[in-house]
Amino acid sequence: MHELLERTIREASGYFQNFLIHEYSKKSALHAVDARVKLLATIIFIVLAVSTFKLEKVLLVLIFLTIISAVTGLSLRSLAGRIWLFTLFSFIVVIPISLSDPAYLITFTLRVAASLLAIQMLVMTTSFSEICLALRYFRVPELFVSALWLAYRYAILMFRELLGILIARESRRVSKGSHMDVWKKGGEAMGLFFLRSFEKAERVQLAMEARGETLNHYHGKLKKLDFVYATILVFTVFWWVII
Amino acid sequence: MHIPDGYLDLSIAAVFYILSVAVLGYSIYRLRGQKITPLFGIVAAAIFAAQMLNWPIPGGTSAHFVGGALAGILLGPYAGALAMAVVLTIQCLVFADGGVTALGANIWNMAIVNVFAGYYVYRFIERFSKSAAAFIAGWLGITLAAIFAGIEIGISSAFGYELAITVPVMGIWHGILGIVEGVITAGVVGYIAAARPDVLEKKAAPGKLSLGVIAVMIAVSPIFAYAAELVGYSEPLENAAEMLGLEENPIYEGLLPDYTVPGLDPYTGTLIAGAVGTAIVLALGIILARYARTA
Numbered sequence: 001m002h003e004l005l006e007r008t009i010r011e012a013s014g015y016f017q018n019f020l021i022h023e024y025s026k027k028s029a030l031h032a033v034d035a036r037v038k039l040l041a042t043i044i045f046i047v048l049a050v051s052t053f054k055l056e057k058v059l060l061v062l063i064f065l066t067i068i069s070a071v072t073g074l075s076l077r078s079l080a081g082r083i084w085l086f087t088l089f090s091f092i093v094v095i096p097i098s099l100s101d102p103a104y105l106i107t108f109t110l111r112v113a114a115s116l117l118a119i120q121m122l123v124m125t126t127s128f129s130e131i132c133l134a135l136r137y138f139r140v141p142e143l144f145v146s147a148l149w150l151a152y153r154y155a156i157l158m159f160r161e162l163l164g165i166l167i168a169r170e171s172r173r174v175s176k177g178s179h180m181d182v183w184k185k186g187g188e189a190m191g192l193f194f195l196r197s198f199e200k201a202e203r204v205q206l207a208m209e210a211r212g213e214t215l216n217h218y219h220g221k222l223k224k225l226d227f228v229y230a231t232i233l234v235f236t237v238f239w240w241v242i243i
Numbered sequence: 244m245h246i247p248d249g250y251l252d253l254s255i256a257a258v259f260y261i262l263s264v265a266v267l268g269y270s271i272y273r274l275r276g277q278k279i280t281p282l283f284g285i286v287a288a289a290i291f292a293a294q295m296l297n298w299p300i301p302g303g304t305s306a307h308f309v310g311g312a313l314a315g316i317l318l319g320p321y322a323g324a325l326a327m328a329v330v331l332t333i334q335c336l337v338f339a340d341g342g343v344t345a346l347g348a349n350i351w352n353m354a355i356v357n358v359f360a361g362y363y364v365y366r367f368i369e370r371f372s373k374s375a376a377a378f379i380a381g382w383l384g385i386t387l388a389a390i391f392a393g394i395e396i397g398i399s400s401a402f403g404y405e406l407a408i409t410v411p412v413m414g415i416w417h418g419i420l421g422i423v424e425g426v427i428t429a430g431v432v433g434y435i436a437a438a439r440p441d442v443l444e445k446k447a448a449p450g451k452l453s454l455g456v457i458a459v460m461i462a463v464s465p466i467f468a469y470a471a472e473l474v475g476y477s478e479p480l481e482n483a484a485e486m487l488g489l490e491e492n493p494i495y496e497g498l499l500p501d502y503t504v505p506g507l508d509p510y511t512g513t514l515i516a517g518a519v520g521t522a523i524v525l526a527l528g529i530i531l532a533r534y535a536r537t538a
Contacts, residue, residue, distance in 0.1 A: 008296050046248050046342070046344055049248070050251075050344055050401065053401075082339070086247060090249070104403055108249065115247070115248030116248070116339060119335075119336075122336075123339055128333075128336070144267070144325065144329070147280055148329050150281060150285065150288070151283070151288040151291060151333060154284060159295055162293065162296070182298070184430050185430070186296070186298065186430065187427040187428070188434040190308075191430060191431040191432070191434025191438070192434060193292075193293070194293075194313075194317060195435060195439055195442070201281045201282045204285060205278060205280075208281060
């Protein structure tokens, strides 16, 4: 089971950096833009990128997103570091098709890159609580958004608890065990983990009932910067339509 | 299995958004009035944590647990689907894992098909053996989810490969990886059945009408694939080979060449080939589940 633990810890350490990135990353002008505007803009940018196979339109979205990132003070190096892997994967996946349609290879890859760039701009500049509040503003059901917020807050805690159970089991193990043994024993450890998560949910429910469990709502009005960002979005859409 | 942005046609993405919102909306409606927000949140966080585990598999590689069938078995199909949808939304909006436009399709595959299919397979077989039922539910749930993902990207003109490639690639690969999912699901359910059997009982399940509607929605969604065939989809690699004047010259054609049965018309042949493949994988799954129980 040590292999399971080693691989998991190695991968999780990289994965969980995302949890903290928007809390501690360098502040940019985009951080100050209202989450509602950013969420809507992200969706529109992605739709613009994936609804066409015209190279010039896809390039327009990609270039505009890059310029916005650079002008607002986001690290392009950091953005590139976050999107290159899946962009490369998408490129490799469609290489066989480039035999019959070389332009497809470029356009498909750039569509994916532009979409990833748009979502990373949101992720890097918006805290998850802001995203949850924006979702509530757009009338996503409270039950769903509250669960979303709760799951986000408890994710690292639950992971630590799961890891603790696995490490305790590993420290008591005396035989090596096959893959099947690892899966089976690991499944049992996860059974214990899920039982504990049910008990924790009961305690959290009682605590929430005692303190009150409503999610805050948006009170703030849109600022000048929000309208500037919205204008840039409209400008992008305008150029996307006319070229 | 998370489909990113750019792989799906917007029309296909929109259809699966509508289907997912309909089922999740109905799930929220069925669970109204129950104070279960922490249960969703904490169990979703637990599933999220469980998905981080990197299970070693023979050959030096590893596989991730998805947990859709388990969510259905532990929470019931409505709450399970919502918990999985929460996990997928966080993965999309925090980790950029899976696309924003593809979120509807990802929720359809991993939070609805996986959870509902897993739950009902488990409920149907549990009378014989809870562990075997959990194994088959875990394996079938993840394999079906992958097949649906294959169908969605296969019928999208945005993705250059067609159904004949995407469905077998996704289905076969996840059918193999699904064995890990099945064994872990069986381990979890076996442990909980022994320690807290009450957790596995009394789940809010759909009535006959709503179950029928959801089952029809799941069953009908791949008909897009058939419609795609009707409008003249063809294999791009075969097109490329034809353009280059290449001919197929296989060393061994297999028992069911090109997913057909020699002597039968192609549609009947493909249907039989699919059924045979599913039966073989199912039989292997049952044998493995028995081995897992006795090991």
